[in-house]
Amino acid sequence: MIRGMVHRYGSNVDTDVIIPARYLNTTDPKELASHCMEDIDPEFVKRVKPGDIIVAEDNFGCGSSREHAPIAIKESGIACVIANTFARIFYRNALNVGLPILECPDAVEGTRAGDILEVDLESGKISNVTTGKTYTAKPFPPFMQELIRVGGLVNYARSQLSRRTRAT
Amino acid sequence: MRLTEVRADAPKSVEEKEVKYPMGQTITQKILAAHCGKDYVEPGELINARLDFMLANDITAPIAIREFERIGAETVFDKDRIALVPDHSTPNKDINSAQLVKAVREFAKKHNITYWFEIGRVGIEHTLLPDEGLVLPGDCVIGADSHTCTYGAVGAFSTGVGSTDLAAAMALGETWFKVPEQMKFIYYGKLPKWVGGKDLILYTIGLIGVDGALYRTMEFTGEAIAELDMAGRFTMCNMAIEAGGKNGIIAPDDKTLEYVKPRAKRGYKVYASDPDAVYKDVVEIDVSKLEPMVSFPHLPENAKPVSEASDVRIDQVVIGSCTNGRIEDLRTAAELLRGRKVHRDVRLIVIPATQEIYLQALKEGLIEIFVEAGGAVSTPTCGPCLGGHMGVLAEGERAVATTNRNFVGRMGHTKSEVYLAGPAVAAASAVLGRIASPEELK
Numbered sequence: 292m293i294r295g296m297v298h299r300y301g302s303n304v305d306t307d308v309i310i311p312a313r314y315l316n317t318t319d320p321k322e323l324a325s326h327c328m329e330d331i332d333p334e335f336v337k338r339v340k341p342g343d344i345i346v347a348e349d350n351f352g353c354g355s356s357r358e359h360a361p362i363a364i365k366e367s368g369i370a371c372v373i374a375n376t377f378a379r380i381f382y383r384n385a386l387n388v389g390l391p392i393l394e395c396p397d398a399v400e401g402t403r404a405g406d407i408l409e410v411d412l413e414s415g416k417i418s419n420v421t422t423g424k425t426y427t428a429k430p431f432p433p434f435m436q437e438l439i440r441v442g443g444l445v446n447y448a449r450s451q452l453s454r455r456t457r458a459t
Numbered sequence: 460m461r462l463t464e465v466r467a468d469a470p471k472s473v474e475e476k477e478v479k480y481p482m483g484q485t486i487t488q489k490i491l492a493a494h495c496g497k498d499y500v501e502p503g504e505l506i507n508a509r510l511d512f513m514l515a516n517d518i519t520a521p522i523a524i525r526e527f528e529r530i531g532a533e534t535v536f537d538k539d540r541i542a543l544v545p546d547h548s549t550p551n552k553d554i555n556s557a558q559l560v561k562a563v564r565e566f567a568k569k570h571n572i573t574y575w576f577e578i579g580r581v582g583i584e585h586t587l588l589p590d591e592g593l594v595l596p597g598d599c600v601i602g603a604d605s606h607t608c609t610y611g612a613v614g615a616f617s618t619g620v621g622s623t624d625l626a627a628a629m630a631l632g633e634t635w636f637k638v639p640e641q642m643k644f645i646y647y648g649k650l651p652k653w654v655g656g657k658d659l660i661l662y663t664i665g666l667i668g669v670d671g672a673l674y675r676t677m678e679f680t681g682e683a684i685a686e687l688d689m690a691g692r693f694t695m696c697n698m699a700i701e702a703g704g705k706n707g708i709i710a711p712d713d714k715t716l717e718y719v720k721p722r723a724k725r726g727y728k729v730y731a732s733d734p735d736a737v738y739k740d741v742v743e744i745d746v747s748k749l750e751p752m753v754s755f756p757h758l759p760e761n762a763k764p765v766s767e768a769s770d771v772r773i774d775q776v777v778i779g780s781c782t783n784g785r786i787e788d789l790r791t792a793a794e795l796l797r798g799r800k801v802h803r804d805v806r807l808i809v810i811p812a813t814q815e816i817y818l819q820a821l822k823e824g825l826i827e828i829f830v831e832a833g834g835a836v837s838t839p840t841c842g843p844c845l846g847g848h849m850g851v852l853a854e855g856e857r858a859v860a861t862t863n864r865n866f867v868g869r870m871g872h873t874k875s876e877v878y879l880a881g882p883a884v885a886a887a888s889a890v891l892g893r894i895a896s897p898e899e900l901k
């Protein structure tokens with residue numbers, strides 16, 4: 292169960308504001324996290340606590356394919372991102388690096404900055420402790436649940452590979 | 460129903476087969492079906508697709524390499540089907556970037572990667588790969604870069620992914636996709652002078668918004684697309700991602716094959732959409748009334764006709780990037796800059812997208828025109844497009860750029876501004892010191 296404070300954003304939060312290109316000369320998660328959200332919310336890194344939750348509106352993570360973006364968010368301590376929709380590359384990247392994401396327009400509408408949310412990733416249940424309301428996010432398709440279950444794409448690819456080696 | 464695709468290099472003995480599909484398919488569906496061993500795929504279906512080609516750059520490859528090593532693969536699935544293109548921070552802008560490129564170089568050498576492009580031979584990935592004949596009609600391609608959708612212009616399915624996806628693909632030679640919903644854009648009417656691919660795509664994104672094609676295919680069709688040269692078609696497919704699209708695609712025609720044939724490094728296959736293919740949305744656009752377009756900060760969807768943008772003073776103009784750094788773009792800019800001077804308050808930076816284009820521009824005298832006008836010409840690089848180097852903006856500065864993104868801070872300071880346009884508007888603006896239509900140059 293995740294329990295944390297909400298950092299609230301609008302639509303089209305792009306990967307350039309999540310992690311600006313001037314910091315892409317490193318792949319170190321800690322260094323990336325120290326600049327997370329810098330160009331949209333310079334106070335974010337000072338405010339964020341482990342377990343906190345980002346809530347945003349449409350098309351979260353649009354723009355570049357940089358995996359540095361979900362890596363920076365995850366490393367900053369964010370436990371989960373909830374949005375109306377995610378840009379498709381960000382969606383894949385988040386699953387691949389193990390950053391939990393949920394699509395739930397109702398929860399987005401009913402959530403303000405500073406609210407406390409409780410999120411159960413398995414059931415997709417989101418409770419807003421501050422307002423007392425509860426919501427249910429769209430479940431992942433079975434294949435993606437499987438990806439999450441095995442611990443991300445690296446593990447999945449590793450098992451595929453060993454299956455092939457055994458076959459030959 | 461007929462199978463409309465024919466093998467471009469097919470021996471005469473291959474005959475078209477009669478195949479029964481549940482219903483007609485688009486070019487995108489047919490390519491995806493062919494790569495997962497099926498006759499038909501449906502939007503929403505999850506498939507595992509074989510990949511013909513894949514790429515990563517100096518920003519995304521280092522993470523892909525780290526993840527590839529975590530997967531534990533000893534070799535890449537095929538050393539001839541991977542390109543590693545150090546184009547973003549090169550020529551290496553600082554020590555950290557040099558370290559990253561060095562790591563990619565060592566990986567390329569270790570795995571004997573055929574298409575490792577060293578600086579001096581490198582170009583911007585999405586211009587380089589089609590020009591080198593590495594991405595071809597009917598291909599299924601991924602790249603760890605969001606503008607991988609560019610190759611739809613040759614009739615390929617291609618889309619951007621992240622580094623971990625690419626790592627798994629380098630090991631396995633395949634990846635998963637959700638078959639996207641299909642969206643068709645029909646452009647009819649005659650293209651006015653100075654209106655090109657960039658203007659069509661900015662107008663389209665303005666119409667549907669930056670998530671108007673989220674998770675979907677954008678198939679571009681119609682007489683105005685047939686009229687466009689390959690450069691304009693690359694520009695349009697390049698920016699499909701700017702509407703949230705999974706892929707942009709244009710079915711190959713004679714112009715495509717004329718471009719592809721002398722370059723192709725492998726065989727290829729030409730597909731077309733069935734007349735009864737099913738689209739979630741069809742958008743029709745009359746191009747004959749369009750003006751050159753400009754997208755205002757800070758989203759590509761803020762597109763306006765250039766005539767509504769005349770009072771915007773600018774500090775910099777960038778002509779280049781994977782969107783508009785082709786020889787045709789440079790010719791358009793040079794036509795307007797010949798015998799003219801860049802405005803004294805403006806810095807003009809011109810970046811040919813590849814070495815081949817650079818050389819061609821040199822031979823045609825275009826470089827001379829840019830330099831005489833007072834512009835700076837750079838070696839191929841992404842550079843200022845992502846605010847990396849070679850023309851970063853200061854606080855409060857404004858740039859007109861032929862690039863594809865005008866997000867907050869994209870080209871430098873968070874209080875700088877980027878206006879997106881085609882090469883004609885960019886060149887005219889460089890001369891007049893404000894956003895301007897080429898018609899204003901007398």
Ligand code: SF4
Nearest residue numbers: 606780781841844845
């Ligand atoms: S030119 Fe710009 S958009 Fe194109 S690949 Fe380089 S950084 Fe990305």
